[in-house]
Amino acid sequence: MQPLKLTIPGSFYDSLLYKGHLYLWDVSGKQITTIDWDRLVESIRVPEALRLPLACGFRASERLYKSRDELLYRDKDFRRLLTSKFARLAERSPLDVSAWIPGCTLKVQPNPFAFPHSDVIAYYDVVYVSSGVGVQYSSCHHIRKGNPIRTNPQMIWAGRATGIAASYGHMAISAGSEGLIDVGLSRYDYRHEPSTLSTLHSTFAAWTYWSVFSGSFESGAYLAEFTQPGKTRDGSPRLDRQDQTQKDLRIDFMDTVSSDQIFGSRSFAWGRHDKLCQIQDGHAAVVRHVPWKREFNSRFVPLGRIALGESLGDLVSVDSALFGFILEYDQGLKVVQSDGQLVTIPGEPVNWRVFPMSVSYENQLHILYDDRLEIWSFNNDYLVDQESKIAGVKYSPRSRIH
Amino acid sequence: MFVRAYQTARADSTAWGLHLASRMLGYLGEGASGRRLFVGKFLASYGFPIWHGYPADHVAHSQDIPPDPVLQAWSQSGLITASKMRKLARGRPCNL
Numbered sequence: 001m002q003p004l005k006l007t008i009p010g011s012f013y014d015s016l017l018y019k020g021h022l023y024l025w026d027v028s029g030k031q032i033t034t035i036d037w038d039r040l041v042e043s044i045r046v047p048e049a050l051r052l053p054l055a056c057g058f059r060a061s062e063r064l065y066k067s068r069d070e071l072l073y074r075d076k077d078f079r080r081l082l083t084s085k086f087a088r089l090a091e092r093s094p095l096d097v098s099a100w101i102p103g104c105t106l107k108v109q110p111n112p113f114a115f116p117h118s119d120v121i122a123y124y125d126v127v128y129v130s131s132g133v134g135v136q137y138s139s140c141h142h143i144r145k146g147n148p149i150r151t152n153p154q155m156i157w158a159g160r161a162t163g164i165a166a167s168y169g170h171m172a173i174s175a176g177s178e179g180l181i182d183v184g185l186s187r188y189d190y191r192h193e194p195s196t197l198s199t200l201h202s203t204f205a206a207w208t209y210w211s212v213f214s215g216s217f218e219s220g221a222y223l224a225e226f227t228q229p230g231k232t233r234d235g236s237p238r239l240d241r242q243d244q245t246q247k248d249l250r251i252d253f254m255d256t257v258s259s260d261q262i263f264g265s266r267s268f269a270w271g272r273h274d275k276l277c278q279i280q281d282g283h284a285a286v287v288r289h290v291p292w293k294r295e296f297n298s299r300f301v302p303l304g305r306i307a308l309g310e311s312l313g314d315l316v317s318v319d320s321a322l323f324g325f326i327l328e329y330d331q332g333l334k335v336v337q338s339d340g341q342l343v344t345i346p347g348e349p350v351n352w353r354v355f356p357m358s359v360s361y362e363n364q365l366h367i368l369y370d371d372r373l374e375i376w377s378f379n380n381d382y383l384v385d386q387e388s389k390i391a392g393v394k395y396s397p398r399s400r401i402h
Numbered sequence: 403m404f405v406r407a408y409q410t411a412r413a414d415s416t417a418w419g420l421h422l423a424s425r426m427l428g429y430l431g432e433g434a435s436g437r438r439l440f441v442g443k444f445l446a447s448y449g450f451p452i453w454h455g456y457p458a459d460h461v462a463h464s465q466d467i468p469p470d471p472v473l474q475a476w477s478q479s480g481l482i483t484a485s486k487m488r489k490l491a492r493g494r495p496c497n498l
Contacts, residue, residue, distance in 0.1 A: 013484060027484050029474060114470050116477070118492040131491065132470040160464040162493035176464030176493045203461070203493050217495055218435065218462045316494050330497055350484040370484065 001083055002090035003343065004057045004377040006044075009098050012373050013115075014351050015366045018122040018358070019141055020059070021106070021148065024373070027350065029115030034106045034148040043100040046089065053082075053089040057377040061363040064382045065322075065395050079383055086379050094374070109147040112138060119204075123166040123185070129153070130161035135173055135183070156183050157194050163204035165212065167357070168229065168251050172212040174202040180214045180224060182253060197224040198256050206272040206319070207357075209291045210251045213271030215318070221259035221269035223276070226251040228292060235294060262287055262300045272320040272356060273393035276300070279315070283307055284325060284336065286390050303390045308334065309342050321354040322362045323378035324392040328352065333367065338392035339380045356393060415446035417453065418468045420481055427481065427498050430457035437461060440498055441468060441490070460490050467493060 011027040022035040041059045056064050064082075072078050113120075114131035121128050127140045127149055136153040156171065159181075163174035166185065173181040173194075180202040183194045200222060202214040212224040229249050230238055238250070259269040262276060263285060269278040276287040283305040293299045306325075313330025320326070324337040332346040350368040355361040365376040386394045419442040421428045429438045439457035443466060446453050458466035467490060468476075477487040489496035 011484075013488070028478065116470060116473050116487050116491045118488075132467065132473075160467055162464070162467075162491075176467070177462065178464055201462070217493070314495050314497060316489060316496075317492070348483075348485050351488050 001380045005093040006095040006375040008373040036104045040104040053086045112151045130164045134158040167207040172205045215270040223257045270318045321356045323381045338384045338389045417444040433459040
């Protein structure tokens with residue numbers, strides 16, 4: 001199935017799509033433009049028969065994921081119909097939305113954060129931005145009055161941060177040669193002072209269920225393991241429950257496991273949700289992470305290797321999404337789709353981003369170039385068996401946390 | 403020849419530069435990992451008006467990533483692209 005594509009002209013440094021609003025950082029770092037994303041997608045003129053792929057492709061991916069277990073998906077005629085609708089919309093790609101941008105722009109506001117930032121995420125209506133000064137945060141989603149992103153950001157950690165990831169009320173901060181830092185967020189009322197999970201180099205990090213996988217372009221990768229929510233270190237239920245809701249979600253750091261142990265070799269590695277990956281001789285070796293298992297061999301289950309095809313230069317960045325693995329090289333991006341197809345997107349991007357933890361945009365890949373934002377929508381994964389797939393993280397509704 | 407060598411703050415006595423060779427940015431050397439380096443970092447000797455410089459490895463060492471205002475100034479003046487600005491800020495491999 002060909003991906004859908006939508007183009008927004010302009011010079012942007014970064015994009016963040018969250019709860020119906022598209023936040024765009026301009027390349028000078030001076031402004032953030034907030035666009036009413038739902039309205040913009042609805043404004044696109046397509047035949048009524050293509051409204052379904054348009055909506056699921058760009059603003060409500062969960063609609064088709066939520067129906068996955070139903071008989072509908074086992075029906076060959078339905079699968080054929082769905083595939084043909086996406087194919088017909090793909091023929092119209094790239095969809096040009098430039099005419100509707102002015103009418104859907106909610107606000108252009110000064111950028112309150114340090115610039116150029118290294119990473120930006122949204123977590124429970126708060127935008128977190130990492131940069132050379134540390135990790136700043138400010139509430140977002142304020143549309144009716146004032147600026148959509150509040151203009152007085154606070155700091156939760158001071159220092160050079162190269163990547164951030166939030167889940168279970170914790171913020172994992174990759175601080176390069178300073179290691180991997182953990183900061184408790186106030187949401188769960190057990191905010192704590194920043195602590196160092198590991199002094200080993202960390203370029204980026206992502207949550208793998210309730211643990212954090214740290215990747216590095218300088219040294220080995222590792223998994224910082226936390227206790228299962230509501231459980232103690234030995235796996236028994238917590239007995240100190242005073243507040244059921246908060247204690248059930250509480251996780252505590254235990255120890256780190258090196259990627260050498262997980263993969264049996266040392267090479268560049270990354271991980272997200274249920275998939276841990278390592279580059280091996282032009283392939284991605286994939287291991288399933290099953291953190292609720294206690295035995296090591298049951299906790300890390302090798303799934304196989306996927307060929308990555310011809311190199312596009314040195315590896316620059318990686319991430320995982322439901323629809324597959326995304327690898328950035330010097331001269332372009334590669335998407336290893338969950339159905340096995342490989343998509344090559346040549347050209348050096350200014351930036352790119354996926355939204356694997358979001359509710360409605362897990363199928364999107366945003367690629368920013370000097371003069372435009374390209375939004376790619378990959379919809380092959382709706383028809384892929386989530387249990388047996390190797391490329392891409394598994395869809396699980398309970399992991400859609402914000 | 404170094405261009406746009408920015409002193410980030412008088413107090414920390416650190417400056418950052420890029421090397422121009424035939425109007426093109428050039429590499430300064432290789433890091434311990436074999437990675438080619440192109441950002442120059444300069445430190446002033448305490449009490450002396452003498453600066454010492456070395457090729458900064460922004461992937462290996464957080465303190466070798468130029469401060470945000472320096473990255474922004476290089477990008478705005480066209481010395482580096484926005485893509486390279488992002489790679490430097492994120493501590494990612496970055497070739498010229």
